[in-house]
Amino acid sequence: MEKNIGKTDRIVRAVVGVALILWALTGGPVWAWIGIVPLATAGISFCPAYKLLGMHT
Template identity: 70%
Template sequence: MTKNIGGIDRIIRAVLGAALILWALIGGPVWTWIGIVPLATAAIGWCPPYAIFGIKTCKMKQ
């Protein structure tokens, strides 16, 4: 798996995922646990839908 998520994309995913999980922990709806997905993809730097559609937001190494 090559990384396909760039820096800003990773930060946005991490913040959004953490916010959703925090909301779930303080009594939000059950669907807020979906925050695990963006948090995990930010942590590993790879997103399956990006791979399927050929999207890359990370800079290419030269």
């Protein structure tokens, strides 16, 4: 997999992912566990949706 997520995008994804997971852990809605997705994509620097759309950040 080639990296298609830039530094700023990675930081934003990581912050949003952690915030959503913390919200879920503190009694937020079940859907807040979706924060795992941006956190994982930030960790591997690859986003399948970007690949499909031909995007790089």
